[in-house]
Amino acid sequence: MGFFEKLLKIDRRVIFIFIAIAIALPLFFEVTMHIDITPVVRGVYDTVEALPSGSKVLISFDYDPGSMPELQPMAESVLRHCFSKDLKLVIMGLWPQGPLQANWALEIILNEPDIKEKNLKYGIDYVNLGYIAGGEVVIQRLGSDIHAAFPADYYGTPIDEIPLMKGVQNFSNIDFVYNLSAGYPGTTEWVQFAVDRFHAKLGAGNTAVQAPLMYPYINTGQLVGLLGGMKGAAEYEILAKRPARAVRYMFGQGVSHAVVIFFVIVGNIAYFATRKKRKES
Amino acid sequence: MKSSKSKSLKEKLSLIVLILLFNFILLFSIAIAQEELIVPKDTIPPASPTNVGAFDTPNDRGRSITITWEKSKDDGTGANDVKGYEILRATEADGEYELIGSSASGAQKFTDNNVTDGKEYFYKINVTDGINYSLSFPSLPAMSKAQWFNLSRLNIFVFVVVLSFAILYFINRAKAGKKLYIRKIAGLEAVDDAVGRATEMGRKIFYIPGISDMDNMQTIAGVTILGRVAKVAAEYEARLEVPVSRSMVMVTCREVMKGAYTDAGRPDAFNEDLVYYLTDDQFGYAAAVDGLFVREKPAAIFLQGQFYAESLILAETGNSVGAIQIAGTAAPAQIPFFIAACDYTLIGEELFAASAYLSKDPKLLGSLKGQDVGKFIFLAAIVIGAILLSLGVYDISPLFSAG
């Protein structure tokens, strides 16, 4: 078997080693790279930026630790942005792990010096309603009555007793909905129920695998914008002038993309080099 | 002694000077501080909102009134110091108004979802700059009521009726004996081969019906195809296992497999433990299934249903153990992954067409034909819309927006 034939049948573990190095090595270097801002990310940023202080924002954490590397930086920069603009946050999750992910992000953001000095209060400035089973049916129920879907918050306090929730009955009292999604239930369900049925204004953050699926919704205005994967998170950090983790990890992502492209090119060279032989045989 | 006396006098004098100096500095700084403290206090309230209107929220179930107003002249323009609006409500024009909610500056609309149908309500809007308030005139009375039809969804209603009738019409025609053509679906033709291969090799077959629950149409399609695969497996005496990620799917798959084994005349070969639940967790499930693939080295793997990011993790592992893989999903983001890693892939609608294709049941084939009518309507709308838009006619797009 010739060199190119061997290359075509290369053990996948060889590729794995290259990818592992390409992802791991850049983590040890701090390289600031240029990051293009795409219109879809700007759409989300501009919408949040345009909300007057005191506006109510519903953030649904619909993911679990599996997609944390991609979605957690998005969660943090959006929370930071909302708090710095004095928006009121209603947090919930359609995935059981969602509210925990929210707490994780809140713990970090609420302790940042500029947010900490605002002395934000639970129940007045933000509230965590917790998880509820039922997927899109929950979104439909939120559309008719949030208090019926969530009789109590994550800690068991009846939501009728929470000042922030006074007068917040359904989507008509929410100024912006932001959904962080890694699958089902996720952005598709929020578009179909919250936007199409109840006219909510929706923005989303998705894993890179899932992001292409949402483009038709951006085009029609059903989504104001979308943060797709680490790149989307990095763009948001740049827009908010607070470069953080996502920006740092972009270098590694860039190198690993280059390695994949390299292998695709090598594979094609080997393919063409052996084509003649294949035809003969 | 003397020197000490004069020293004490000196000390006293300097002490007095010091005290005077201190007092002077104190008074002076207080004066300056006061000067600074005297900020011209904003005593001018923002201009009050005008034209407060209240009306029954349209196209709804009642119990809701929409309030609109023209924002204060100092909101966005003028003094530009409006912090927000408060919405007040009373049951009589000059009755006692209570606070029912608030809106941020810039708002011109509020929906009161806490009213009783058939009762009159009056609304006032209070604008504030954080210190001063100014109140609008009350609205005219408004009363909420439920509507019998959501007119903003009329277009969808028409489409649903046309499509349903088309489907039912073609189902009836097919039942009456009219032959309907269906294109070959390679992935489904390969089912027998895949199962046969497993039997020859004496290895297992794994069937993954996606990771969604029974409320997802793709899961239903996946479970329907399972019926066919199970029947073939029962006939060939191959061992078929179904690890699932939802308990409802587990129960349904058991019923389907039991039925299939009975139809194949081998009810004794069915055992409930062939269908088992692993976990609801996406990647926990992917890890468990990957483990099964690697340990058991199955001869054939079916991935049919709704998949997310775990699709490639499953398919690539299946590929690495050399299994023949037949995938099918209507999740557009996962189709490329399946095509890259599997031998056959049912794309999108093919998954839904599968049950009609497999059973050749005229009722199911008829419904496929009905779907084509829907597709024709879409295509016509796209072509006509593109032409009209190119000609500068923009008025037709509202016809397609749903409420």
Place this chain on the structure above:
Amino acid sequence: MRREVPLTITAIVGFTLIIAYFVPHAPFSDVRDLFSDWFMVIAAFAIYLGILNLLKINVDKVYKKRPGWGFSIVTILGFFLFVYIGIREGRDFGEFGTRYYWLYDRIYYPLMAAMFAILAFFIASASYRAFRARNLEATILLLAAFFVMLGRVPIGYYLTTWLPEGWRMGNIADWIMDFPQTAGQRAVMIGIALGIVSTSLRVILGIERAFLGGE
């Protein structure tokens, strides 16, 4: 009876929900809310059904010493560990700094993230096999992958800084995403939507009943 009862329930619920979509008036919207609440309750109970089956299968495996029974012990112990700690921590189990949080942070998170991260490796090996310029279609696919993958990362920018604004790698990637990709996505979506409408109609009318078991 075994099939008539579920078919009747499906038909009633299906038609009520369709009518409630167009008719907001009572009783339809209230019945819809009631069905939604029931659904949420059933969805919550379904979790217990799964857990019971998980325990049964794994206890059985250990008891009968079937191959791989060691994994089952890990599964059972892991399950009870999380449940025990979760119940002991009470309502605030998800707070920062609790024992449950420690388990979540130190065990659950790395495991999940590791599983998802495998995707990066598998995408590499799958694209190595799949992206070959075998014919015209495959070549177009290959080129699109090339532009989007490079256009999404800073390297694409550095490679094409010499090009005028609007023609760089990132712009090409955006164009591919916004037009050909979205158009294809739409076509698939429309087809799927029609498939869902027709399957739903068949399920509600009881024409499609293969999922109930038996032919």
